[in-house]
Amino acid sequence: MVYNFNAGPSILPKEVFEEAAAAVLNYNDSGLSILEYGHRTPAFEGIMQEARDLMKELMGLDDNHQVLFLHGGASTQFMQVPMNLLDLKESAAYTDTGLWAAKAIKEAKLFGKPEIVCSSKDKNYSFLPKDFAVPNDSKYLHITTNNTIYGTQWQKIPVTSNSMVADMSSDILSRDLNFNAFDLIYAGAQKNIGAAGVTVVVVNKNILGKVKRNIPTMMDYRNHIAEGSMLNTPPVFAVYTCMLTLRWLKKQGGVKAIEKINNEKAALLYAEVDRNSLFKGTVAAEDRSKMNVCFVMEDGQKEAGFLQYATDNKIIGIKGHRSVGGFRASLYNAMPLSSVAYLVELMKAFENN
Amino acid sequence: MVYNFNAGPSILPKEVFEEAAAAVLNYNDSGLSILEYGHRTPAFEGIMQEARDLMKELMGLDDNHQVLFLHGGASTQFMQVPMNLLDLKESAAYTDTGLWAAKAIKEAKLFGKPEIVCSSKDKNYSFLPKDFAVPNDSKYLHITTNNTIYGTQWQKIPVTSNSMVADMSSDILSRDLNFNAFDLIYAGAQKNIGAAGVTVVVVNKNILGKVKRNIPTMMDYRNHIAEGSMLNTPPVFAVYTCMLTLRWLKKQGGVKAIEKINNEKAALLYAEVDRNSLFKGTVAAEDRSKMNVCFVMEDGQKEAGFLQYATDNKIIGIKGHRSVGGFRASLYNAMPLSSVAYLVELMKAFENN
Numbered sequence: 001m002v003y004n005f006n007a008g009p010s011i012l013p014k015e016v017f018e019e020a021a022a023a024v025l026n027y028n029d030s031g032l033s034i035l036e037y038g039h040r041t042p043a044f045e046g047i048m049q050e051a052r053d054l055m056k057e058l059m060g061l062d063d064n065h066q067v068l069f070l071h072g073g074a075s076t077q078f079m080q081v082p083m084n085l086l087d088l089k090e091s092a093a094y095t096d097t098g099l100w101a102a103k104a105i106k107e108a109k110l111f112g113k114p115e116i117v118c119s120s121k122d123k124n125y126s127f128l129p130k131d132f133a134v135p136n137d138s139k140y141l142h143i144t145t146n147n148t149i150y151g152t153q154w155q156k157i158p159v160t161s162n163s164m165v166a167d168m169s170s171d172i173l174s175r176d177l178n179f180n181a182f183d184l185i186y187a188g189a190q191k192n193i194g195a196a197g198v199t200v201v202v203v204n205k206n207i208l209g210k211v212k213r214n215i216p217t218m219m220d221y222r223n224h225i226a227e228g229s230m231l232n233t234p235p236v237f238a239v240y241t242c243m244l245t246l247r248w249l250k251k252q253g254g255v256k257a258i259e260k261i262n263n264e265k266a267a268l269l270y271a272e273v274d275r276n277s278l279f280k281g282t283v284a285a286e287d288r289s290k291m292n293v294c295f296v297m298e299d300g301q302k303e304a305g306f307l308q309y310a311t312d313n314k315i316i317g318i319k320g321h322r323s324v325g326g327f328r329a330s331l332y333n334a335m336p337l338s339s340v341a342y343l344v345e346l347m348k349a350f351e352n353n
Numbered sequence: 354m355v356y357n358f359n360a361g362p363s364i365l366p367k368e369v370f371e372e373a374a375a376a377v378l379n380y381n382d383s384g385l386s387i388l389e390y391g392h393r394t395p396a397f398e399g400i401m402q403e404a405r406d407l408m409k410e411l412m413g414l415d416d417n418h419q420v421l422f423l424h425g426g427a428s429t430q431f432m433q434v435p436m437n438l439l440d441l442k443e444s445a446a447y448t449d450t451g452l453w454a455a456k457a458i459k460e461a462k463l464f465g466k467p468e469i470v471c472s473s474k475d476k477n478y479s480f481l482p483k484d485f486a487v488p489n490d491s492k493y494l495h496i497t498t499n500n501t502i503y504g505t506q507w508q509k510i511p512v513t514s515n516s517m518v519a520d521m522s523s524d525i526l527s528r529d530l531n532f533n534a535f536d537l538i539y540a541g542a543q544k545n546i547g548a549a550g551v552t553v554v555v556v557n558k559n560i561l562g563k564v565k566r567n568i569p570t571m572m573d574y575r576n577h578i579a580e581g582s583m584l585n586t587p588p589v590f591a592v593y594t595c596m597l598t599l600r601w602l603k604k605q606g607g608v609k610a611i612e613k614i615n616n617e618k619a620a621l622l623y624a625e626v627d628r629n630s631l632f633k634g635t636v637a638a639e640d641r642s643k644m645n646v647c648f649v650m651e652d653g654q655k656e657a658g659f660l661q662y663a664t665d666n667k668i669i670g671i672k673g674h675r676s677v678g679g680f681r682a683s684l685y686n687a688m689p690l691s692s693v694a695y696l697v698e699l700m701k702a703f704e705n706n
Contacts, residue, residue, distance in 0.1 A: 002384040006391040009589055017386040021377035024370055031355040031667075033370040035548040035594065038359040038670060071425040071550075072571065075585035079569040103570070110567055190586055195388040197424075197550045197588030214463050216432040217456070218425065232428035233543055235550030235588060236362055241388065314384075317391060 003339045005329045006317030007148050007292060008170065009190040013334045016194075016244045023240065034240055039233050047243050048229060054246035055200065058254055059179040068201040068221065069229040069239050074100070074169045077186040077199065078107035080219050081165055085184070086112030086139050087211050093117040093138040093162065098125045098147035099323065100167060111213075112139070124323070125150040127284035134160045140183065146171035148191075149321040151294030151328060152287040157181070163207060171291045172200070173249060174333055175259040183207045191291070192333045194242030197235045249333065258333050265331045265340045266290035272344045278302065278351050282324055296326030303327075309350055315343060356692045358682045359670030360501050360645060361523065362543040366687045369547075369597045376593065387593055392586050400596050401582060407599035408553065411607055412532040421554040421574065422582040422592050427453070427522045430539040430552065431460035433572050434518055438537070439465030439492050440564050446470040446491040446515065451478045451500035452676065453520060464566075465492070477676070478503040480637035487513045493536065499524035501544075502674040504647030504681060505640040510534070516560060524644050525553070526602060527686055528612040536560045544644070545686045547595030550588045602686065611686050618684045618693045619643035625697045631655065631704050635677055649679030656680075662703055668696060 004011045023034040028043065037044050048069065055067040072080070081104075086092050090112045094105045096119035108114035118132035125147060134141050140163040146153040148170040157164075163183040172187040179185065183204040190196035201221065208222050217223055223231050229239075252258050270288060273279045273295045282294045297303050303326060310318055320326040329343060357364045376387040381396070390397050401422065408420040425433070434457075439445050443465050447458045449472035461467035471485035478500060487494050493516040499506040501523040510517075516536040525540040532538065536557040543549035554574065561575050570576055576584050582592075605611050623641060626632045626648045635647045650656050656679060663671055673679040682696060 004385060004389050006389065009389060009391055009586065011389050012386070017377055017388065020388065021374045021386075024374035024377055032357060032669075033365070033374075035370065035373065036357050036359065036362060036364050038362055039549070071429065073424055073585040076424065076571045079571060107569055107571075110569055188586060190589075195590055196392065196586050197591050216460055216463055218429045218432060218460075232426040233362065233541060233549050235591065236543075237548055237590060238550050238588065316385075 001314060003315045003342060004317055005315060005331075005335070005343070007321070007328060007330045008188070008332075009196045010317070010330055010332050011334045012195065012241070012245055013248045016241065016248055019244050020237075020241050024237075035237055037236060039230060039236055044236060047240050048234065051239055051243035051246060052229070054243065054250060055202070058173060058246060058249060059202065061202065062180050064204045064206055065180060065202050066205050066225045068203065068224045069234060069242065070199045070201055070224060071235060073199055074167055074186055074188040075103065077167070077201065078104040079110065080221075081142070081184060081186070082108040082111035082114070083213070083215055083219055084208060084211065084221055085165070087213070088112055090139050091115050091135065091137060093134045093141045095129075095132070095141070095143045095158075096121055097128055097144055097152065098150050100147070100149075100169070101142075101144045104142060104144070104167060108142075114142075117141070125152065126282060128152050128154060128287045130158070134162050138162050140165045142166070146289050146291050148292050148330075149323060150283060151289045151292045151324070152283050153289035153291065155286065171289070173255055173258070174262050174291055176256045189238065189242055191330075194245045195238050197238035198242060200242075245334075261337060262290050262331065262333065265335065265337050266293065268337070268340050268344055269293050269329060269331070272347050276347050276351050278306075279347065282326065291331060293329045293331060294320060294324055294326065296320070296324075300325075306350055310343075310346060313346055315346065318343075354667060356668045356695060357670055358668060358684075358688070358696070360674070360681060360683045361541070361685075362549045363670070363683055363685050364687045365548065365594070365598055366601045369594065369601055372597050373590075373594050377590075388590055390589060392583060392589055397589060400593050401587065404592055404596040404599060405582070407596065407603060408555070411526060411599060411602060412555065414555065415533050417557045417559055418533060418555050419558050419578045421556065421577045422587060422595065423552045423554055423577060424588060426552055427520055427539055427541040428456065430520070430554065431457040432463065433574075434495070434537060434539070435461040435464035435467070436566070436568055436572055437561060437564065437574055438518070440566070441465055443492050444468050444488065444490060446487045446494045448472075448482075448485070448494070448496045448511075449474055450481055450497055450505065451503050453500070453502075453522070454495075454497045457495060457497070457520065461495075467495075470494070478505065479635060481505050481507060481640045483511070487515050491515050493518045495519070499642050499644050501645050501683075502676060503636060504642045504645045504677070505636050506642035506644065508639065524642070526608055526611070527615050527644055529609050542591065542595055544683075547598045548591050550591035551595060553595075598687075614690060615643050615684065615686065618688065618690050619646065621690070621693050621697060622646050622682060622684070625700050629700050629704050631659075632700065635679065644684060646682045646684060647673060647677055647679065649673070649677075653678075659703055663696075663699060666699055668699065671696075
């Protein structure tokens with residue numbers, strides 16, 4: 001057994017791997033691989049419908065909120081969001097809380113006037129600034145709910161009367177939120193939704209169609225809504241993997257049930273980071289992410305040794321991002337509590353040796 | 354056994370399904386699924402490199418031509434090509450030879466002045482117009498090398514002194530062409546390259562960086578070249594499936610060898626369409642596609658009967674596109690000659706009954 005703490009693409013449930021592998025050989029006893037299924041077949045239309053329905057159900061979405069499965073990754077959403085929501089002279093409020101947030105701001109400049117309402121950049125994004133105001137004329141407030149690289153997460157979503165837009169790539173479906181309070185949510189699938197190669201967008205249809213520019217066909221959310229995410233050939237297998245993962249999540253009891261386990265996992269690991277004399281956390285305690293636990297060693301010289309020790313014990317993917325250093329253990333939905341306990345035992349053993 | 358004549362996503366080699374399924378369970382004896390591999394791991398970097406190298410080798414590309422594996426499908430290329438190559442006041446020549454060509458023209462209007470230099474629209478795209486001139490000031494000539502819906506294919510690529518851009522989604526790697534004569538080639542993977550969810554772009558790097566507009570980060574080919582198609586998380590599994598399919602093609606002897614078989618397959622089926630008293634082809638003989646063979650019945654009333662007969666005999670995916678009607682048999686690289694012979698036998702048997 002290998003313990004995969006990768007930040008993404010990352011661990012998925014074992015039964016998803018098993019069902020996906022079986023479908024690549026012979027989908028549903030059809031004699032065909034899922035990879036050779038035309039996207040206009042009833043079988044795939046059913047998969048797309050089920051994936052969409054499960055997202056709606058798991059997130060408790062109302063009928064204004066449409067679920068889309070798109071190409072392009074969250075990085076494409078950095079441009080697609082302002083292209084659809086912001087006119088050139090309009091402003092939108094952005095929170096500068098990490099590398100990905102900064103990339104979103106960069107793209108928004110091509111389509112409107114993003115205004116940075118808060119930033120923790122000068123502290124290497126080690127906390128989330130909470131004392132900020134959003135101008136009334138901001139078309140929307142953009143937040144990154146969880147910052148994968150730095151290990152921070154909004155434990156309370158900022159309250160504003162503006163429209164809310166969120167990049168939830170690394171914590172969607174991991175905790176119960178009022179998802180209907182957001183007008184647009186986007187997330188690369190490759191952490192909690194499924195495999196890499198598809199991006200989920202949840203959008204309140206009432207906010208669309210208000211900008212003056214001509215939006216290219218593939219960039220206009222309205223076209224994807226009208227065509228049920230089949231405006232062009234969708235990433236068939238990636239959507240199928242999402243559907244399997246969402247089925248699994250529903251079987252676990254849904255978002256509230258998984259949140260409870262996610263809280264236990266994070267509490268267990270942070271407790272050890274705080275207790276163990278060799279390690280320390282890197283971010284403000286109140287902003288600690290339950291998805292990506294970042295920590296370093298009191299003595300940086302020992303980090304190579306612990307990394308080797310973890311590797312020797314079948315742990316992979318815990319090297320921290322180069323902008324933080326040290327370690328990052330990603331605890332997405334599919335990561336079992338027992339694997340986190342295993343990592344904690346290794347940290348204890350390393351301290352004792 | 355099921356005989357899959359789908360137009361795409363479509364049949365892939367059996368060994369690709371087997372290797373891909375094994376990798377979803379346990380990639381290369383790592384204890385990990387290919388779906389949980391981080392894209393920055395040496396393993397995946399090796400996969401991406403091999404896929405790129407195989408494309409270069411199979412297409413015989415020179416060092417100016419860069420191979421990219423992108424998100425978004427060919428439909429995204431309809432906008433991305435003019436966004437990168439055309440200034441707002443510049444014109445480009447477009448050949449209107451089918452639904453997809455028309456969609457490319459529509460998107461180009463947002464970024465420059467596409468000029469339709471020829472069209473077969475008034476004949477339901479049943480032939481390829483060859484008597485046309487390309488204005489000298491056209492930034493490029495855009496062609497669709499194979500028109501999947503109508504079953505036409507340029508048997509001789511138009512000769513022009515202008516830069517050449519081609520949508521090769523449905524015939525790339527199926528025949529030997531001087532690929533270096535094109536400055537830009539794009540193709541959705543889901544016919545001859547691999548599974549749905551990734552798009553291959555081959556671009557001459559020397560044509561980039563000449564337009565005045567600010568190109569969004571994800572739309573600028575130069576960024577994808579600089580980052581080796583890993584500007585953001587790539588569609589890991591789709592790229593892996595491409596790599597496996599390209600390995601298979603190399604093992605078959607490459608493009609020239611598969612072209613020989615593709616010619617045999619198409620010749621066999623067209624001969625029967627012409628011979629059989631019940632059937633007739635729908636396009637000009639000289640423009641017949643070797644990838645998508647479109648045909649109807651002399652007596653349209655009999656079409657439902659033949660479709661049922663084919664279905665009863667384990668043939669799927671031969672219903673023609675609604676804009677042509679009748680039948681379409683897609684004979685991509687992975688389709689064995691024996692399956693085409695099987696279809697021909699059914700056509701004979703249906704005639705005899």
